[in-house]
Amino acid sequence: MTRALRPVAVPLLLLAGLEAFARTVGRNSDAVAPPSAALLALARAFGDGSLWQATGFTLGAAALGLGLGSAIGASLGLLLGLSRRAAATSFLSIEVLRPIPSVALIPLAMLVFGFGAAMEVSVVAFATVWPMLILMQAAVRQVEPCLLEVSAALQLSPWDRAVKIIVPAVLPRLFVALRLGVAVALVVSVTVEIAANPNGMGYALMIAQQSLDPALMLAWLFWIGAVGYAINEAALFAQRAMARRMGEVAE
């Protein structure tokens, strides 16, 4: 066996095992289906458009929530990074809000917004505010003191100081925070759909299980994993490309 085959050997063996099991012992099972049947179900979902619609919904809600959460987190982080007094004052409020698990807000979002995109966006936004806020605050604190001295010497206004000195200096780390946010946003949006929101990939997975269609269920599970993997890799690639362009050594 060649070296290149090694990483895929175990998954292939497992899939073959599942195929054999589902075709013999578990033939009438509501829980397992042969991977080949799952592949067919995936192809059917491709064909009738339900796959794209659900994927689009989940990714759209995740992206909107990430955008909203990151914007709030980044501006708060900028503020708290610049002013030690603001950071010390808001410390307690942040420590009280931050540990609330984002999924605990699903019922509240459901009450306020009803089902649909808005509730999902709000929960994703809540979850993505924190990593952005923390990383941004740390990044602003670690801006080269020389740069701040330059801005003082030039007598820049606070706004100019933020826009012309601080933001460019923290941009590479802002992208690191965004990449982490992408992973969080995807996980949270799928979770919201599984727990409550009747839309998107998570709901499709849930409904496939409830209608006792294990092939479709495994197809969705595989698809959610594949989409998550692809998007995380793409985000990592984009972040590294950005860091290289800015002359930083990729982390």
Add this chain to the structure above:
Amino acid sequence: MRRLDPRALVASVLLLLGFVALWWVVSHAGWLSRAFMPTPESAFAALVQGMISGPLAGYTVATIGRMVVGWLLASLLGIALGTLIGNSPAARTWLQSTLELLRPLPASALVPVAIAVFGLSSSMVLFVVAFGAMWPVLLATIHGLASVPRRLEEVARALQLGRLAFVWKIGLPNAMPDILAGMRLSMTVSLIVSIVGEMIASQQGLGQTILLAARTFQSSELFAGIVLLGAIGFASNSLLAIAEARLLRWQRA
């Protein structure tokens, strides 16, 4: 950040109280519907009453128990499997890419599959919690074992340590910071998956309580549940941070 400057502490308490006061004004002025914005005092009353005479205390214990047992299982499994895989370069080449591939899968996506396989039971939720929370510990253990410094390996060879002694005396202590960081992340995952599991599989606990409260428009109970879940998250995270600082004291020396 953790320096206790008394003036800043007072200011931060005042800001928090200010937020609560804002909540009080907003809810009393009726700017937002009572259906989802209870007054602070009614949320507090629901919390106290539920804890003392209602079922809230029992649900809290159930959720904490699920989270802790799942987390312990996840940590044990993660460290054991991680040691097996991380200790052998062969196992790493065969398995690492599969593990990396599975990592971004949301743990909650396994709930429907687990329902199909195990049915709606509390052991099903426990299984998903343990399985979902295992990944951070597993990957951290593998990473920590794989990054033992060259010199320590040479020391082990010079001392003629056996494989087991090497893992126990050098490998795992070296991986400890990674493992503890993974275990902290895994605790967060455990709480989240416990809540989702309770919501979907109708297992008694805070997750189910807040979902039912929302469905029956009992916003006071809903807020009480959210406050309790926040408290659980805060307490578990702080306890682990303290434990981590103590366990790793020897490294900074």
